[in-house]
Amino acid sequence: MSSETPIPTAGPLDPETEARLHALPKVELHQHVDGSIPAEVTWDLMRHYRLHPASSLDEMRRFLEIQAGEEGTLLAYLDKMHYPLWVTQFYENISRAVEAICEAAAGAGVHTLELRYAPLIHTYAGLTPRQSIRAALSGMNHALKSSPEMKLGLIVIAMRQHGPHIAKILARQALAEAQHLHERTGVVGFDIAGPERGNPPRLFRSAYEIARLGRLGLTAHAGEDAPVEYVWQAVDELGVDRVGHGCSAAREPELLRRLARDGITVEVCLSSNYHTGAVGRGETHPLVAFLEAGVPVSLCCDNSTVSRTNALRESVLAASQVGVETVETIHKGAGAHTFIKPETALPDPAKGS
Numbered sequence: 001m002s003s004e005t006p007i008p009t010a011g012p013l014d015p016e017t018e019a020r021l022h023a024l025p026k027v028e029l030h031q032h033v034d035g036s037i038p039a040e041v042t043w044d045l046m047r048h049y050r051l052h053p054a055s056s057l058d059e060m061r062r063f064l065e066i067q068a069g070e071e072g073t074l075l076a077y078l079d080k081m082h083y084p085l086w087v088t089q090f091y092e093n094i095s096r097a098v099e100a101i102c103e104a105a106a107g108a109g110v111h112t113l114e115l116r117y118a119p120l121i122h123t124y125a126g127l128t129p130r131q132s133i134r135a136a137l138s139g140m141n142h143a144l145k146s147s148p149e150m151k152l153g154l155i156v157i158a159m160r161q162h163g164p165h166i167a168k169i170l171a172r173q174a175l176a177e178a179q180h181l182h183e184r185t186g187v188v189g190f191d192i193a194g195p196e197r198g199n200p201p202r203l204f205r206s207a208y209e210i211a212r213l214g215r216l217g218l219t220a221h222a223g224e225d226a227p228v229e230y231v232w233q234a235v236d237e238l239g240v241d242r243v244g245h246g247c248s249a250a251r252e253p254e255l256l257r258r259l260a261r262d263g264i265t266v267e268v269c270l271s272s273n274y275h276t277g278a279v280g281r282g283e284t285h286p287l288v289a290f291l292e293a294g295v296p297v298s299l300c301c302d303n304s305t306v307s308r309t310n311a312l313r314e315s316v317l318a319a320s321q322v323g324v325e326t327v328e329t330i331h332k333g334a335g336a337h338t339f340i341k342p343e344t345a346l347p348d349p350a351k352g353s
């Protein structure tokens with residue numbers, strides 16, 4: 001497709017349909033902290049430290065949100081996470097950013113929210129990995145005060161480029177904060193992200209084994225920027241419950257049958273996939289192939305700030321491709337695939353109960 005072909009975006013829906021999708025209780029299973037911090041919050045924090053590289057919030061948005069003409073490359077997309085990292089190296093700032101993301105999600109009608117977070121890239125000013133995880137959890141606990149009906153949980157990400165040994169260390173750190181060990185919001189899952197090619201899932205087997213034994217939910221970014229073998233490995237060798245993106249899987253019927261048979265959910269991120277070039281301009285999104293094959297799916301933002309989206313806009317965009325009823329069915333079904341299971345939580349020893 002030529003670069004003239006427009007990127008699909010959530011167009012205007014009739015007000016009745018939009019109201020219907022807004023009222024729909026939505027399930028968000030794949031949203032990154034770094035790419036989802038509201039621009040206002042990053043702007044405010046950067047100004048506080050006199051680190052702002054722009055003279056106005058509107059100008060700042062250009063550094064944080066994908067711009068027309070930048071779509072289609074993963075590097076341009078990932079570059080948008082660069083500035084928020086400057087200020088999310090301190091406990092209070094991480095907590096504030098996470099709280100703001102949760103509040104924004106609640107505003108878009110999200111009832112179940114799993115945020116994912118790479119603790120190590122927030123330790124450059126001296127936080128330990130445990131403190132970094134706790135800072136994110138503290139933001140979620142604050143958000144629960146204003147939105148007590150929300151179900152919240154954190155997925156810990158090991159960055160692929162840090163290698164398998166660091167991933168094992170992180171899996172152990174994640175376990176110590178696991179939700180089923182505490183009564184408060186906790187870590188519910190484990191993931192790998194970052195440069196996919198050259199870092200195949202099988203390298204991370206030991207880390208996933210640790211996370212599995214510790215009863216964390218397992219997901220992995222696979223098949224976003226790499227061939228279908230990477231998705232097979234995530235399924236066969238890591239034993240994932242869910243796959244992030246999984247775009248390349250849509251080209252292999254045998255794998256689609258396997259995902260459907262084993263109930264392995266694909267976390268579908270429509271806008272992000274068009275923005276990074278995982279799905280080409282004008283191409284039908286693999287969501288359609290997943291649905292036709294009976295693969296469980298969820299609709300996710302990936303990075304709501306970078307992609308200028310939210311759960312409502314993703315639902316609107318999906319509805320334009322597969323219909324409103326299907327979107328409603330997806331959100332109703334996605335609740336079964338969340339890693340958040342507060343009912344299995346142990347009483348928090350800190351509360352003495």
Ligand SMILES: [Zn+2]
Nearest residue numbers: 032221244302
């Ligand atoms: Zn992602």
